[in-house]
Amino acid sequence: MATGRTHRPATRSRGIPEATVARLPLYLRALTALSERSVPTVSSEELAAAAGVNSAKLRKDFSYLGSYGTRGVGYDVEYLVYQISRELGLTQDWPVVIVGIGNLGAALANYGGFASRGFRVAALIDADPAMAGKPVAGIPVQHTDELEHIIESNGVSIGVIATPAGAAQQVCDRLVAAGVTSILNFAPTVLTVPDGVDVRKVDLSIELQILAFHEQRKAGEESGQEGGTPAAVTRAASVEADRKGPDGDVPAVMPA
Amino acid sequence: MATGRTHRPATRSRGIPEATVARLPLYLRALTALSERSVPTVSSEELAAAAGVNSAKLRKDFSYLGSYGTRGVGYDVEYLVYQISRELGLTQDWPVVIVGIGNLGAALANYGGFASRGFRVAALIDADPAMAGKPVAGIPVQHTDELEHIIESNGVSIGVIATPAGAAQQVCDRLVAAGVTSILNFAPTVLTVPDGVDVRKVDLSIELQILAFHEQRKAGEESGQEGGTPAAVTRAASVEADRKGPDGDVPAVMPA
DNA sequence: CCATCTTTGTGCACGCGTTCACAAAGGCAT
DNA sequence: ATGCCTTTGTGAACGCGTGCACAAAGATGG
Known part of the structure; x- marks a missing residue:
């Protein structure tokens, strides 16, 4: 994920964990899609699959909002869309x-x-x-x-x-x-x-670098190649050569 | 942060924690800036400030890469740029x-x-x-x-x-x-x-929604206004009205 | 009205990440 | 060479987030 929270170390706002807040938009998107297809209710298992998370995690997340589900049935899609929208502050412009x-x-x-x-x-x-x-x-x-x-x-x-x-x-x-x-x-x-x-x-830039790290690790596990090769040293040296002047005067959007 | 890791639950690659990997590009950027100004060495305190993190966290992060610092002095900027570049796999194209x-x-x-x-x-x-x-x-x-x-x-x-x-x-x-x-x-x-x-x-879209959540919380703490106002209900209902058809046929890039 | 079956809500344990605090290490001045 | 001063590297404690597993709750059918 290309996102990074900066300040606000671990402020649990009104009892809702930060990690849960970050997932609410995901649930909301999945629920909106269900709403469009006029699906009345959805189980935690189905919704979790649609949002790409674990069903236990989803249920725990929703438990912070209140008990909006019905045991044996699931969650009312429309009601949940409204509750999450309200919680996220999307009910205002x-x-x-x-x-x-x-x-x-x-x-x-x-x-x-x-x-x-x-x-x-x-x-x-x-x-x-x-x-x-x-x-x-x-x-x-x-x-x-x-x-x-x-x-x-x-x-x-x-x-x-x-x-x-x-x-x-x-x-x-x-x-x-x-x-x-x-x-x-x-x-x-x-x-x-x-x-x-x-x-x-x-x-x-950060996202790509993280991907490169994992990519290198995947490649290195098979070929067992490691350590600074001559080519590697060359590239590392050229990294700085590429970067002329202070950050401000690069014309392109988002210089690294 | 607009970033979110998807799969790969908690794979600690070669002993380097995922959270550390995500910060290495940040350190690298700060170090590159120092390198351009020909700063030879930097202390964990200074570098941490430039990268926007805690100095203890930075030292622990670097400790996963090895002992590249000199006690009483700090870290050699050029050497660290090279080590982090290599670790992130940036020494290759x-x-x-x-x-x-x-x-x-x-x-x-x-x-x-x-x-x-x-x-x-x-x-x-x-x-x-x-x-x-x-x-x-x-x-x-x-x-x-x-x-x-x-x-x-x-x-x-x-x-x-x-x-x-x-x-x-x-x-x-x-x-x-x-x-x-x-x-x-x-x-x-x-x-x-x-x-x-x-x-x-x-x-x-997710990033903005997370900001909206905190923004609402900040606003709500002072004016103490809570619960579904009529205006809120109106907006919530219009959320679905905006979204016509399946996700695919929205012409703009990145529909929500 | 009762039994059964599905699904939620959550207590609990575990692991990762963060932070504190300090001992070890090295430079530097004398 | 010796002592002081700075800064690293890390052991330990703590807290958040995750996932398991199950009891409680309610719907549904007979």
């Missing part, structure tokens, strides 16, 4: 701003998953004056100068950062100062935020 | 294919972080015949028919899925059948894969 409208920012703006879960793109913001006014996904891009005004007038509490790494912390600071208390960070940087602000990060 | 060249796929293709860490985009693949031959990020898009051929002739073991949810499992099956053993999934679906295949997922 969340205005969201996306900062950094490069390739990735544009992809996010076009992402259909926003609107369908109570998230509304309130504004697209970019530092490039040439972008200002240009519509992306039907929404005109606004200049960074407007950031504070946009946040405050729309009551935005969730911000998405899709800028290059060099700009991320600065953007983050401005978002927080303007009142944003939850940030989804796509820039490959560690963001520092005050207490009370949640940060979640999505980092493609 | 990993050809990667990206399947699904929509908004997101194009953003990924343009992502600078690929090349700088030993990942090479071997091919871009899309099901739309109109896309075939069109260059994206300097690489011509190829049709899905070529998938097996591309995988085998390039020795690709890592695949990135950026298709709509409805196509993801099918693409996944074909990738695995052709020899791919690690998959990074951006489509909002649970992928089923045989043993030995690693799947990591990046799911924007």
Whole structure:
């Protein structure tokens, strides 16, 4: 999973474990699919299979929400959709701003998953004056100068950062100062935020590196090859040669 | 974090805990930045701050790799960069294919972080015949028919899925059948894969929902408002109304 | 109304991950 | 060479998350 919680070490919110909260959207998605097919009830076993988890874990997760099941029958799909939606806070609209409208920012703006879960793109913001006014996904891009005004007038509490790494912390600071208390960070940087602000990060580069680790392990188990080969040393040395200048001046979205 | 490990419950590979592996890329990034500034050594305290973790955790993480530090001094930056790169398997080139060249796929293709860490985009693949031959990020898009051929002739073991949810499992099956053993999934679906295949997922919708949960909790603690308000019920009911048809036929990338 | 059968909800145990706290180790100054 | 000072490496304790296994609960059929 490309996700990583940053701060908030192990805060069990209102008795619901963090690990459970992270799975609720998964259950909700599976339940929504069942709801569309007009399935009235579902057993923990079936739903767990659809969500890709263990049925015992699913039952324990639901037990934190309350006793919404019926023994011998299962769970009422519609009721559970409502309960989970409510628990996740999806019963209200969340205005969201996306900062950094490069390739990735544009992809996010076009992402259909926003609107369908109570998230509304309130504004697209970019530092490039040439972008200002240009519509992306039907929404005109606004200049960074407007950031504070946009946040405050729309009551935005969730911000998405899709800028290059060099700009991320600065953007983050401005978002927080303007009142944003939850940030989804796509820039490959560690963001520092005050207490009370949640940060979640999505980092493609890290995901790939984790996959490479397991891939290497799988390959190494058979061929038994290990240790620094000459080629390996060469590549390692070239790693730094690739990276010129500070993080900020790489034009592409999300430099590593 | 937008990341979630899927299968592989708790396999401690060669003695290195999974949680440690997930942090190694973070350390590597911080170390690379230090290396660029020609910093010769760094203490666990400094590096931990740069990586956004606890110094004790960092030292324990490094202890799994071996004793690469010098007491009273710290760690040699260059040496550590090499050791972590080697451990993560970044000392070799990993050809990667990206399947699904929509908004997101194009953003990924343009992502600078690929090349700088030993990942090479071997091919871009899309099901739309109109896309075939069109260059994206300097690489011509190829049709899905070529998938097996591309995988085998390039020795690709890592695949990135950026298709709509409805196509993801099918693409996944074909990738695995052709020899791919690690998959990074951006489509909002649970992928089923045989043993030995690693799947990591990046799911924007889930991340936002987790943020919304905490955001609601923060808001609720002050205003003490709880329970299903009429407005809440309205929204919950409209959740399903938004979602027409099966997952597959939503045109946008990554429907939720 | 009773027996049976299905499925939930959870007590319990186990293992991973995190953190504390400190002894061991090495550099450095004198 | 010796003592001091810094920083590593790790033993031990703790807490969270997971999974097992079963008792309680309720539906269903006779």
